[in-house]
Amino acid sequence: MSDHQPVTPFEERLWAAHQDGQEALCLSLLRDADLALPITAAAAAGTEAPAWATVSDSERTWLLAYTSVEAMRLATGGVATHCRVISLVELAAGWPDLRWGLAINPGLTAFLLLESGTVARLAVPTLAQDLLLDPASGVPAVQKLLSPVDVNDLLTGGEPRISGYCHHALDVSHIATPAVLAQALGQPDMLTADGSLNILRWRPAGLDLYRTPYGGTDEESRAAVAGWVIEEPPFVGMGLVPNVDHVIREYKVYGVGLPHGAEIWELTSRGTEHRRAIYHGDLRRWLLIGTRAAR
Template sequence: MISVREWEPVSPFERNLAAAVAADDLALCLGMLRLAQFALPVSPAAAAGHEPVAWPTASDAEGTWILAYTSAEAMAATGVGGVTPHHRVVTLPELAAGWPDPRWGLAVNPGLPAHVRLRSGTVARLAVPTLTEERLASPGSGLPLMQKLLTPLDLYAYLAEGRSRVSGYCHNALDVAHIATPAVLADALGMADVAGVVTDEGSVNMLRWAAVGLNLYRTPYGGVDEEAMAAVGGWLVEEPPFTGLGLAPNVDQVIREYKVDGVGLPHGAEIWELTHAGTQIRRAVFDGDLERWLLVASPASSSGAVPA
């Protein structure tokens, strides 16, 4: 077994992280960890498929911590390698998507010079920054395309009653561009059990629009009760399966969520149907000048990818 004293960084990333920790440069540490990949220990039985993969944790006077390492060598240097040589590799957003308890924190490289501890609220904000923060980080990226699955009542309100505003949860269309099956899409967004979202024909209807006024799209940091909300430093309490870390409630997907309240739809917003065959058909376009929805006579269609 390698002793901690013998540990040496195996990459420029680990060297720079250790230097940032030594300099007490928290901002640099957080910026580096945001895009990092982590090795999480996996028991031999789980690696062999004989038991579920569990979260590796340790507890101390400050609470419970999920253990993560910046390399397999770093994991081995702490003695974990003597317990299990197996690990899985995850990103910070993947960690946040499956986060088991908002009261837990993340311990990166515990016991090593490049050791950083993050509370769940910090994990959430690094993994899922607000739309405004993302725009500031990439000023030339353009407005994000938002998407919301529609129930039959929603569809009626837009097309028959002329609704021109959107409320509730929506997500970034790019995060689900790879999903071409309606039932899989509904499940990925935690809406598989919502009546009518998947139609009798096996389709889903989707509202799409450009996010104008990014500060109106709030990242839903919070929890299922006041204690969980406080642990994340959030603002919202929702019933399960709400995760509170800014992602849809699906541990197998990384889909950013946002909550809006009566946001006006911009000119050119669209309603699309994703059929059971994986074909996307544009059904209606919102005319902001006329303030009404126009049905598409000869629907444009595409297969799989989110239209530009």
């Protein structure tokens, strides 16, 4: 194998961990790494669309990635000179095929092979794992788009429970336009007649109830990612909303009770948010805010 001298602190730590046989440490280091994916000169110039660089063996197809541009050039003997730099979670959002694996630094000493399920779990940890990795961050807010009928059912249906998919609120906090948010989440039908969105937002209790949806669109793809759920396309199965242009973590729940302080917000077509109701856990009812109820 080619001998590559680490050029970044990340590579130095990865090389040392690999040399010591510390596989778990290698994987943890990759969690926040940026990887170089080879592309053609034409793709770099914008005259053709970037394509996945892969190799295949008797086991599967492997997507090629390197821990630095220098590593890529050395490992390929100078054949690959251009790349796109991408984080692991961005890679997971655009993952082309759950049956593929990820080959990191093939041709170099610190060479790693990851199955798609490993990529998914490194890139998109569960809510409970996120808190363990960064205890100071606290329990994050999650949210879910509501139709007008959903809002009415919550306000009038007694103790509120939620099933289906919700997403990490922080991942969409930069989106202030209802149509853009609905499109990013693949839910354009949630827009109201006046172009606004109703959003249920809360801080979850019982993080293990919020399961990261690793899986596929059939038994084969579910098994390929070692997942637990099967959904209709365009389901990704890597724990993210199916949108290659946005990295949005999502979670699946079954009849989870909403905690005290859960809120219903309206994001208007003007890009302003108004809180319409807040759930009072002791009173077991919603308190409406302002002069108009959530709609």
